[in-house]
Amino acid sequence: MATDEWAQWHTAHEQQLASPHGFLAITSLNFLNETPQRFPDAPGSWSTGAGGVIVELADDESLIVDGAKVGGRVELGVIAERGGINVEAGDAVIEVAKRGGFDIIRPRHPSNALRSEFHGTPAYEPTDKWVLTGQFVPFAEPRDITVGAAVEGLEHIYESPGQVEFEALGTPLALTVFNGRTPGSLFALFTDETSGVTTYAANRSLAIDVPDPDGTVVLDFTRATNLPCAYTDFATCPLPPAENRLPVAVEAGEKIPYERAGSLS
Template identity: 70%
Template sequence: MYEPDPRWVREGRFLPFDTPRPVTVGPAVEGLEHVYDSPGQIEFEPAGTRHRLTAFNGSAPGSLMVLFTDRTSGVTTYAANRSLQIAAPDAEGRVTIDFNRAGNLPCAYTDLATCPLPPAENRLPIAVEAGEKIPLERAGRP
């Protein structure tokens, strides 16, 4: 786990689609595909560059979840994906994106699990040095 860093807590804006859109994503295991309905995208600006992440429904009503990779993927974080739960947007569509809470999915720990890969637009061209790192089970170092 990276040490928590307030620089990785960002304000973003939820941009809802008129109607949810089905998004097909690849799997961590070949031969499968995952299709999720996306309610919209989250726009944010780390380091002065605007990015949009396709969001999916989160675990709590109204909340969101994003799958992403970044320049740490396969280096210090799990190569296939990380996930991030985001609280429901406020009345103006504002959300807080706390990358310190980015977590690994089950496929990060075992070859017996499959997980969805992030859609192409969720492959960030920056190094998000926050959240969970490569698990020890995958040769991560403490």
């Protein structure tokens, strides 16, 4: 195991999480409807409807949208599912997004204590024991799979191209996988016997590189990461499909964040 390489990867992962407008900077999660609403951590009065998200700014308020200062009534338009735009308000960014069919705003303030006091995430020591070889088995046709979310009442739909079969601790296992960030790559959401004990209870995520032509993949569980909901209640993270609850203890990857150590959920 190249521990130096793993340490560099983990440091970069944490830096992204704790960037000035990353998930640790979020100060609230607000669901929009047709009734204009004001929030204490964002300028303007916000609403949504058939034409998309609208913000009405008072005379002494403004935002930066696409690099231009705007005021008054600003129509931000229809947001695609899992899409979003960021508008600026001073040193803050207001994320305008759609999650689970709902339009939301999430103000992100660099001074948020969760970010300013962040000092990293504990993790298991990396070991080759948890770098496993698997086999990608595609479905005859991709399937839309509905999963729950960290926010009660919310659901996400992801397209799954197939499953990855592998063996861990002598046990044959399989994970339903979803399409990753780059074409052909995959990712899996899972829980295991460490969940709620040493790792976050709700979910962890594993990125998987593009399968080889024969379907071979590498499952590097030393790089299993927490989703943002492990740190903040203002995340709408998806939960794993039921079949991805592994009946083994995956003692690899990121553990319960220090910020959640007193409240496993």
